[in-house]
Structure formats: C-alpha cells, structure tokens
Amino acid sequence: MNLKSVLKIIKPSKKEEREMDNFIEKLIETSGxxxxxxxxxxxxxxEKDTWLAKKYELDLFLLFSPNITKKQLEEKGLKLAKDIIKILKGRYQIAFAEHPYLRGWVGKFQVDIVPCYKIKHPENIKSAVDRTPHHVRFVKKNLKKPDEVRLLKHFCIANKCYGADVKTLGFSGYLCELLIIKYGSFMDCVKNVSKWRAGHVITFGNEDKERLTKKFKTPLIVIDPVDKNRNVAAAVSVEKFYTFVKACKDFIENPKKEFFFKKPLKPYSIAEISKKIKKRGTRWYLIAFKRPKVIEDILYPQMKRFCKIVGKTVMQNGFEVLRNDFYCNKKCVLILEMKEWQIPKVSKNIGPDVFSKHAEEFLKHYKKEKVFIEGEKWVVELEKEFTEVSQFLKNLFKKPKNELLEGGIPSKIAPLIKNCKIGDGDGAIELMKKLPKEFRIFLREYFEKDLNVV
Amino acid sequence: MNLKSVLKIIKPSKKEEREMDNFIEKLIETSGxxxxxxxxxxxxxxEKDTWLAKKYELDLFLLFSPNITKKQLEEKGLKLAKDIIKILKGRYQIAFAEHPYLRGWVGKFQVDIVPCYKIKHPENIKSAVDRTPHHVRFVKKNLKKPDEVRLLKHFCIANKCYGADVKTLGFSGYLCELLIIKYGSFMDCVKNVSKWRAGHVITFGNEDKERLTKKFKTPLIVIDPVDKNRNVAAAVSVEKFYTFVKACKDFIENPKKEFFFKKPLKPYSIAEISKKIKKRGTRWYLIAFKRPKVIEDILYPQMKRFCKIVGKTVMQNGFEVLRNDFYCNKKCVLILEMKEWQIPKVSKNIGPDVFSKHAEEFLKHYKKEKVFIEGEKWVVELEKEFTEVSQFLKNLFKKPKNELLEGGIPSKIAPLIKNCKIGDGDGAIELMKKLPKEFRIFLREYFEKDLNVV
Structure with a gap:
C-alpha cells in the first residue's frame, strides 16, 4: 500500500500551514x-511539525523566571493569557492540570496558554509543565521525519488507542514521536510493535532494562529522554497496549489503507443483540442512570470503580458474574452479564481444615448454625437474604447515599443511582431500544472483542 | 442419671454368661x-468380659507353632475349624481378612475361628491376627472395670460411631477398652472426649506426641500399647471422631438414659422433604441404580469414590454442586444437590496474568478463539457442550464401560450405571417415593446434621 496517499489526506495543506503560521505570529507578537x-x-x-490536518490546536507556553513565586506565576500568567485572548477577540475558559491554565478559542484555532518556569535543566523543574519545552526541544533535535509521526498518530486514532486521557488510557502525541525517533519510520515502528509483549521497555540511553521493569509495573515502559525517572507510557493500559500491538500485527499481515480510515462500526440491530444473548444463554441486567455533570476525566475513573464494586458485591452475595462493563453517553449504563437469575436460599460456606488452629474460631462463630464436615473441612450452610439478582440490585441501589459511599460507590454516582432503571432479560432489551445507536456499536465491540496477538 | 440401670439392660445376664461358658467349654474341648x-x-x-447382652459372638483363635509355613497354617487351620463346626453341628462360611478364617454359626452363637501363630513378643508377629492374643492379654491385665467398657461401647453403638468397618469408620471394641483403661471410667472418659479436637493423641508410654502427630495424620491417634508403631484409631474418620465428641459433649451437658437407647429417627414424610427442598431452593438430582452384589467392605469405598468423582466431573463442566452424598440399601442412590438446573452456553476461562511467561502459551492455545483482557488477566470465552445438568449426567452414564473406568468410576458400579434412573426436581421426589423409609431417615440426617462441638 502507498503511505503517501494517506499522508496526502492527513498532513496539513500549504494553506493550513500558512494560516497556522499567521496565527502563531499574531500570538507571539501580542504576547511580547x-x-x-x-x-x-x-x-x-x-511546533514539532507533527500536527494533523484540520486539527487547529496549539499550545502557547509563557516562560517566566524561576525567581517569582508559584502564586505570582499563576496570577501573572493567567492575567496575561486572558489579555492575549481578549486582544485576539476570542473566548476562553480556565482549565486545570497540575496548575491552572487557559484554553482559548480564536476563530477556528484552539490554543492552550500555559504559564510555566523557564528551567535550563529538566532535572530541576518545579512542575510537570516546565518539562514540556524540553520535550519540544528534544523532538525537534532528534525527529528526522515528522511525517512518519503523522502516520503513526493517525493509525492510533483510527485504531482507538490515541490519547493519554483517562477515558482512552492510550498513546500520547509525545509517545508517538519518541517511537518514530526510536524506530526511524512508521513501517519499522509497526513491525517492531507487532511483536511487543506486556512489559516492553524502550530507552534512549543504556539504562538497565531489568531494573526498569521492576520499577515501572506497566505494560509499556518508555523512559523519557529528558527525565530518566519518568515513564512516558505510564498511562497506557494493558488493554490499549494490546489493542495497539494487535492493530500493528494485523496491519503487517495485511497492509491496507482501511487501517487509517476505519469505517465506523455498524451498530448491532436489536434483533441481532437478542439473538446473540440467546445464543450465549446468559442473564442480562442493564442499570441505566443520568450521567453525572462532570468532565470525562472524573466520570470514567468513577464509572470504572462503580462497575468493579457492583460486580464484586453481586459476586459476594453468590451471584456469578460472567462479564461486566459500562457505557457512558447522555446516560450511564452498567451491564451485568450473569450466569443466573436466581440462586438457592441456602449457600455453602467452606471453613477451615478440621486440623487447622482456626477451626475453633469457625465453630464459635457459627455456634448457632448447624455445621458439618466435608472431606476435612468444616462447612456451614447459611441462608441468603437475596436469591434473585434484581431484588439484590434494587435493594443495593435504594440505600441512603452515605451507605453507598461507605460501600465504595463513587461520589458523583451515589446521588444518582437511586433513580436508576434496572432492566433484566426482555426488560434489558427494552432499555437498549431507548439508548442511542452508539450503545449498539459498543455492544458489537463487547461481543466481538479479540486481542489475540499470537 | 443412673448408669446402673443402663448396665442392667446391656450387661449379659447370669443365664447368658452360663450359656456362653458352656459353649466355650465345648469349643475348647472339641478343638483339643x-x-x-x-x-x-x-x-x-x-474373653475380656466386655461383651454385650444378646451378642452371642466370640472368637476362637487356634495358636500354631511359628515353625510351620503360612500355607500349612491356612490349610491345617481351616480344616480344623471346619471339623470343629461340623462336630458341633453348625454351619459355616470362609471369610477373608489378611488371611482366610472361618465364620461358624452354632445355635445362637456366632464364632469366628482364626488360625494364627503363637508369637511370644508382639514385635515379632507375622500377620495382624497374631497380635490379637496380645491385645487380649493387655486388656485382661489392665482393665479394672469391664462394665465401664460395656457402657462406652453401647454409647457408641447408640450414637452410630461403633465399629471400625469401612461403612462406619468408627471406634472398635479394643479402642473402647483402651479408652476406659486410659480414663478409668465411662464418665471420666466421656468428660475427656467432650473436649477432644482433631489430632488428639493418646499414649500408654511416654512417646513424643508431636512426632506422633506428624507420623499419623488422623483425627485420633491412639498408640497400641502392644505395638508402638500402630495407631489403634487409624480407621476413625473425622466425621465419626466429631460425632463421638459431640455425643459426649451433649451427654455431659444433659446426661440422659436416651443417649444409650436412641429411638430410631422418624423418617421424613415426602411432604416434609418437598417443603425442605423448596425452602433450600436447591436443584435436586437423584441417580438410582441396582446395588452391586458385593459386601459392604467393597461397596462403601466404591460408592464414596463414585460420589466424589461424579461431583467433581459435574463441577468441572461448570455446574455448581452444593452437596453430594449417597445412600445404599437394595438400591444405590447418588444425590446431587445443585445450585442450578442450567448454565449459560458461554463460559469464561480466566487465563494467566498478561505479564506472566505463560501468557504466550495461553494465546497460542486459544488462537482460534476470541480473547480479551480483564484486569490484568487474559480471558477466553468458550462454548459449553452441555448446559443442562440432566443432559450432562445422561451423557456421562451412557458411556461405554471402559470409558467409565478410565474416568475413575469404580469397577463394580461402572457396569450398572448405564441402567440408572435419573430423577430431577419432581422426578427426584417421585423416585424417593419408591425407596424404603430408611432413605427418608437418611434425609433427616442429611438435613439436620450438626457437629458443632463448641
């Protein structure tokens, strides 16, 4: 396949470049x-010449002397940033990372204005943003073929692993740049990545890889060439790591332009979903509630925790979860795919070995119950409070907010969950009908997921 | 309570003793x-004066010189035994333990005639039977109050833990005698036993108890005073051990004559069973087949193994067993009390950690399946061949005999199992109706079992 034809589409045109240059000139002039x-x-x-067509996004860093206080830096910096946007007749909002910064929109351009300290050596930086100018310098100095980065970034976008945000947990722009610096070209990068396995280490010096594996327990370890103590790939999740490896492997085996421009997945029809569930023979529960009014960086970790805690609680009551997952859009939807609708009233609790020194505690603890022996273990049969999954879930979600919080339900979800809708079986299908088609795309991914990289 | 009134019932009367003495005289005379x-x-x-009323059972040992061969011993011994019974006008059959012996019936007397070697020191014995005369000698020398043994033996009988046979796995007569020699009286024995815990050690010398615990891994260790390498309580199962401890504890707390003369348990009615099962909410499977024509010493271990292997096989297919047990009479009946009738078609197989070196094998093994990641584990979903318990059991039992044997189904059961009847749910209840009332007594024990000794 011809990568040039891909570049033709994804690389900014001369016109776009001119527009960008003009805007930058205005920005710098105004600031000065x-x-x-x-x-x-x-x-x-x-700045690194790795931006993609139609992405009119840029960062303006305001480098202050390290002699002023953090408070002065924030105040002066933000005031200046606001003034710049005002003069350029744009609009803005204050955003927060480690420190506040300003996001402004001027015409079609989006500019993040970030005040930071001008620090000569990256090991002396006062906060993460001070490191960025050093990153830029390193890339500009070492990146020979910026177009190869464009290919890699677009490949990642198309294969849903671009971005280090908490929703994606994928590959950042800087990480893509480092990979091209490392491997030289897009094709060589992809060839190498296709053979990666969890725990892969990349360095730009001669660091001891074994030591690094112990230090950073992430699927991918890329030591920042401007700061040896930092893992540039710290955010990459295992799933996104293998999503990337698998995409590279598939591309190597069958290189096609489609890998860069994936058609959106076709949503399953409701009939297809019903058929699929019937074939799996599993018991479906959908729990839908209003999306909390928070940004994705807060929503996604909370939904992940919520999903995990509900799965765990349900399991602890003796209901076996086959898979659980969640989906967020205007509604938040938790999915519990269960082994059963219902379990017996009686459940078995296998205690310690009869020869164990803990046997006595067990017998004391269940003094009021009938106990017996199976093999060489003490056993007690207990009565379950809940034998039906729906009944259990309803009871769980109607609890007062403070109890939910104590039980580990995240703060933004706890106040909304009591008004959730629980759909099981046909009820789950009915609920799905009311959800946007993106949910049915999500279900296609749920059912067809495959990360086998062998 | 008055133990004398118990003794009045369980101790042989003067008349019985006279009859026994006369019979013994005849036996010895004839043999001589x-x-x-x-x-x-x-x-x-x-001989030890610990026999119980109406138990006209005795052992005649024929002590031969150690100079003859085992073959000669067996031949001479059995011939002699047969002749004795013939002269006494009784009937007999050959029985087998470590060596053949003869069981004869003369009038109301049952006599086991056992040929053995006369060995002066028990450490030089040639087979287990040679040890018996030494046991008798030890007990006669050390047992001060034989009536106390009678109480203990009867107590064990009433509480279903008397007998070292493979069906009972309980306390032998000799073991009861040793316990009385150790503790002095029935009451002191019971008081002590009520505090026993698994791993209890009793010695008649000053052996190192810790070493013995490691050597004999049984719930009760009683070192044979005539052979320090032998554990007299080797046969006692954990269950019978605690059955005995519990009976002693209950007796101490509330000493009543009923502990010696337990009314037979009232069988559950079919209605009671149905109610009980409904309340437990469990799924019942009964597997009934013809009793193999073998003695209990062979049948019970085989049924135990059969029960275990079926439980395990069913579990391995993803069906969760809550309890399984068996009952034997004219029919053999296996019980599977399950968590479910049915499981989903799809089942989850959680593989190695993504960072593990076994991850690659897993991916290769499931190359043709879709795999994904949960947490940090590789996961594959597989299709089950069987989703219904009955369907699975039917398929299992219709297999050819050789496959059953290879699968661990015991030899005497394998040929009979293909003609079994499987009853589930109401079908199980229907099957129960055809079984003798003893099965419904067995079910009372199944449901009401309680061994809490705290």
Missing part, C-alpha cells in the same frame, strides 16, 4: 507586546 | 480333641 517579564514560545505538535 | 498341634484360646470381648 503585553509583557516583557516572560518569553512566549509555541509547544505541542504544531 | 481334634488336634494337639495347636493351642485353642478364646479372644474377643467375651
């Missing part, structure tokens, strides 16, 4: 006029 | 007349 206390520089993919 | 090559002696509870 407003203040002599700092040095304005452009960071991000634009 | 028939052969001068051996010395006839009486062993067993009769």
């Amino acid at each position: 006029k407003l203040s002599k206390d700092m040095k304005p520089i452009i960071c991000g993919s634009v | 007349k028939l052969s001068k090559d051996m010395k006839p002696i009486i062993c067993g509870s009769v």
Whole structure:
C-alpha cells in the first residue's frame, strides 16, 4: 500500500500551514507586546511539525523566571493569557492540570496558554509543565521525519488507542514521536510493535532494562529522554497496549489503507443483540442512570470503580458474574452479564481444615448454625437474604447515599443511582431500544472483542 | 442419671454368661480333641468380659507353632475349624481378612475361628491376627472395670460411631477398652472426649506426641500399647471422631438414659422433604441404580469414590454442586444437590496474568478463539457442550464401560450405571417415593446434621 496517499489526506495543506503560521505570529507578537517579564514560545505538535490536518490546536507556553513565586506565576500568567485572548477577540475558559491554565478559542484555532518556569535543566523543574519545552526541544533535535509521526498518530486514532486521557488510557502525541525517533519510520515502528509483549521497555540511553521493569509495573515502559525517572507510557493500559500491538500485527499481515480510515462500526440491530444473548444463554441486567455533570476525566475513573464494586458485591452475595462493563453517553449504563437469575436460599460456606488452629474460631462463630464436615473441612450452610439478582440490585441501589459511599460507590454516582432503571432479560432489551445507536456499536465491540496477538 | 440401670439392660445376664461358658467349654474341648498341634484360646470381648447382652459372638483363635509355613497354617487351620463346626453341628462360611478364617454359626452363637501363630513378643508377629492374643492379654491385665467398657461401647453403638468397618469408620471394641483403661471410667472418659479436637493423641508410654502427630495424620491417634508403631484409631474418620465428641459433649451437658437407647429417627414424610427442598431452593438430582452384589467392605469405598468423582466431573463442566452424598440399601442412590438446573452456553476461562511467561502459551492455545483482557488477566470465552445438568449426567452414564473406568468410576458400579434412573426436581421426589423409609431417615440426617462441638 502507498503511505503517501494517506499522508496526502492527513498532513496539513500549504494553506493550513500558512494560516497556522499567521496565527502563531499574531500570538507571539501580542504576547511580547503585553509583557516583557516572560518569553512566549509555541509547544505541542504544531511546533514539532507533527500536527494533523484540520486539527487547529496549539499550545502557547509563557516562560517566566524561576525567581517569582508559584502564586505570582499563576496570577501573572493567567492575567496575561486572558489579555492575549481578549486582544485576539476570542473566548476562553480556565482549565486545570497540575496548575491552572487557559484554553482559548480564536476563530477556528484552539490554543492552550500555559504559564510555566523557564528551567535550563529538566532535572530541576518545579512542575510537570516546565518539562514540556524540553520535550519540544528534544523532538525537534532528534525527529528526522515528522511525517512518519503523522502516520503513526493517525493509525492510533483510527485504531482507538490515541490519547493519554483517562477515558482512552492510550498513546500520547509525545509517545508517538519518541517511537518514530526510536524506530526511524512508521513501517519499522509497526513491525517492531507487532511483536511487543506486556512489559516492553524502550530507552534512549543504556539504562538497565531489568531494573526498569521492576520499577515501572506497566505494560509499556518508555523512559523519557529528558527525565530518566519518568515513564512516558505510564498511562497506557494493558488493554490499549494490546489493542495497539494487535492493530500493528494485523496491519503487517495485511497492509491496507482501511487501517487509517476505519469505517465506523455498524451498530448491532436489536434483533441481532437478542439473538446473540440467546445464543450465549446468559442473564442480562442493564442499570441505566443520568450521567453525572462532570468532565470525562472524573466520570470514567468513577464509572470504572462503580462497575468493579457492583460486580464484586453481586459476586459476594453468590451471584456469578460472567462479564461486566459500562457505557457512558447522555446516560450511564452498567451491564451485568450473569450466569443466573436466581440462586438457592441456602449457600455453602467452606471453613477451615478440621486440623487447622482456626477451626475453633469457625465453630464459635457459627455456634448457632448447624455445621458439618466435608472431606476435612468444616462447612456451614447459611441462608441468603437475596436469591434473585434484581431484588439484590434494587435493594443495593435504594440505600441512603452515605451507605453507598461507605460501600465504595463513587461520589458523583451515589446521588444518582437511586433513580436508576434496572432492566433484566426482555426488560434489558427494552432499555437498549431507548439508548442511542452508539450503545449498539459498543455492544458489537463487547461481543466481538479479540486481542489475540499470537 | 443412673448408669446402673443402663448396665442392667446391656450387661449379659447370669443365664447368658452360663450359656456362653458352656459353649466355650465345648469349643475348647472339641478343638483339643481334634488336634494337639495347636493351642485353642478364646479372644474377643467375651474373653475380656466386655461383651454385650444378646451378642452371642466370640472368637476362637487356634495358636500354631511359628515353625510351620503360612500355607500349612491356612490349610491345617481351616480344616480344623471346619471339623470343629461340623462336630458341633453348625454351619459355616470362609471369610477373608489378611488371611482366610472361618465364620461358624452354632445355635445362637456366632464364632469366628482364626488360625494364627503363637508369637511370644508382639514385635515379632507375622500377620495382624497374631497380635490379637496380645491385645487380649493387655486388656485382661489392665482393665479394672469391664462394665465401664460395656457402657462406652453401647454409647457408641447408640450414637452410630461403633465399629471400625469401612461403612462406619468408627471406634472398635479394643479402642473402647483402651479408652476406659486410659480414663478409668465411662464418665471420666466421656468428660475427656467432650473436649477432644482433631489430632488428639493418646499414649500408654511416654512417646513424643508431636512426632506422633506428624507420623499419623488422623483425627485420633491412639498408640497400641502392644505395638508402638500402630495407631489403634487409624480407621476413625473425622466425621465419626466429631460425632463421638459431640455425643459426649451433649451427654455431659444433659446426661440422659436416651443417649444409650436412641429411638430410631422418624423418617421424613415426602411432604416434609418437598417443603425442605423448596425452602433450600436447591436443584435436586437423584441417580438410582441396582446395588452391586458385593459386601459392604467393597461397596462403601466404591460408592464414596463414585460420589466424589461424579461431583467433581459435574463441577468441572461448570455446574455448581452444593452437596453430594449417597445412600445404599437394595438400591444405590447418588444425590446431587445443585445450585442450578442450567448454565449459560458461554463460559469464561480466566487465563494467566498478561505479564506472566505463560501468557504466550495461553494465546497460542486459544488462537482460534476470541480473547480479551480483564484486569490484568487474559480471558477466553468458550462454548459449553452441555448446559443442562440432566443432559450432562445422561451423557456421562451412557458411556461405554471402559470409558467409565478410565474416568475413575469404580469397577463394580461402572457396569450398572448405564441402567440408572435419573430423577430431577419432581422426578427426584417421585423416585424417593419408591425407596424404603430408611432413605427418608437418611434425609433427616442429611438435613439436620450438626457437629458443632463448641
């Protein structure tokens, strides 16, 4: 296949580049006029020449002297940022990372204005943002073929593993740049990645890889060339790691342009879903509730925790979960795919070995119950409070907020969950009908997921 | 309570003793007349004065010189035994333990005639039977109050833990005698036993108990005073051990004559069973087949193994067994009390950690399946061949005999199992109706079992 034809589509046109250059010139000029206390520089993919067509996004870093306090830096920086956007007749909002920064929109451009300290050596930085100018410098110095990064970034986007945000937990732009610096070209990168396994280590010096594996317990370890103590791939989840490896492997085996421009997945029809569930013979529960009004960076970790805690609680009551997962859009939806609708009233609790020193505690604890012996273990049969999954879930979700919080239900979800709708069996199908088609795309991914990289 | 009133019932009357003495006299006389090559002696509870009323059972040991071969011993011994019974006008059959012996019936008396070697020191014995005369000698020398043994034996009988046979796995007569020698009286024995816990050690010398615990891994260790390498309580199962402890504890807390003369348990009615099962909410399977024509010593271990292997096989297919047990009478009946009738078609197989070196084998093994990641584990979903318990059991039992044997189904059961009847749910209840009332007594024990000794 011809990668040039891909580049033709994803690389900014001459016109786009000119527009970007003009906007940058205006930004720097405006900043310089407003203040002599700092040095304005452009960071991000634009500066590194790795930005993608139609992505009019850039970062303006305001480099202040390390002699001023953090408070002064924030105040001066934000004031200056606001003034810049005002002069350029844009709109803005304050955003927060480790420190506040400003996100502004001017025409079709989105610019993040970030105040930071100008630090000569990256090992002396005062906060993470101070590191960014050093990243830019390293990439500019070492990246020979920026177009190869564009290919890799777009490949990641198409295969749903681009972005280090908490929703994606994938590969950042800087990480893509480092991979191209490491492997030289898109094709060589993909060839190498297709053979990666969890725990892969990449360094730009001669660090001891075994030591690094012990230090960073992540699927991918990429030591930041500007800071040896930092793993650039820290955010990459195991799932996204193998999603990337699998995409690379599939691409190597059958290189096609489609890997860059994936058609959106066709949503399952309700009939297809019903058929699929029937074939699996599993018992479906959907729990739908209003989406909390928080940004994705807060929502996704909370939904993940919620999903995990509900699965665990249900299991502890003796209901066996086959899979559980969640989906967020305007509604949040938790899925419990269960082995059963119902379990017996009686459940068996296998205690310690009759020869164990813990046997006595067990017997004391169940003094009021009938106990007996199976093999060489003490056993007690207990009565379950709940024998039906729906009944158990309803009881769980109607609990007062403080109890939910104590039980580990995340803070933004706890107040909304009592108004949830629980659909089981046909009820789950009915609920699905009311959800947008994205949910049915999500279900296709749920059913057809395959990460076998062998 | 008055133990004397118990003794009045369980101790042989003067008349019984006279009858027994007369019979013994005849036995010894007849033996002596028939052969001068051996010395006839009486062993067993009769000789030790610990026999129970109406138990006209005794052992006649024929002590031969150790100079003859085992073959000669068997031939001479059995011939002599047969002749004795013939002269006394009784009937007999050959029985087998470590060596053949003869069981004869003369009038109301049952006599086991056992040929053995006369060995001066028990450490030089040639087979287990040679040890018996030494046991008798030890008990006669050390047992001060034989009536206390009678109480203990009867107590064990009433509480279903008397007998070292493979069906009972309980306390032998000799073991009861040793316990009384150890503790002095029935009451002191019971008081002590009520505090026993699994791993209890009793010695008649000053052996190192810790070493013995490691050597004999049984719930009760009683070192034979005539052979330090032998555990007299080797046969006692954990269940019978605690049955005995519990009976002693209950007796101490509330001493009543009923502990010696338990009314037979009232069988459950079919209605009671149905109610009980409904309340437990469990799924019942009864597997009934013809009793193999073998003695209990062979039948019970085989049924136990059969029960275990079926439980395990069913579990391995994903069906969860809550309890399984068996009952034997004219029919053999296996019980499977299950958590479910049915499981989903799809089942989850959790593989190795993604960071494990076994991950690659897993991926290769499931190359043709879709795999994905949960937490940090590789996971594959597989299709079950059987989703219904009955369907699975039917398929299992219709297999050819050789496959059953290879699968661990015991030899005497394998040929009969293909003609079994499987009853589930109401079908199980229907099957129960055809079984004798003893099965419904067995079910009372099944449901009401309680061994809490705290």
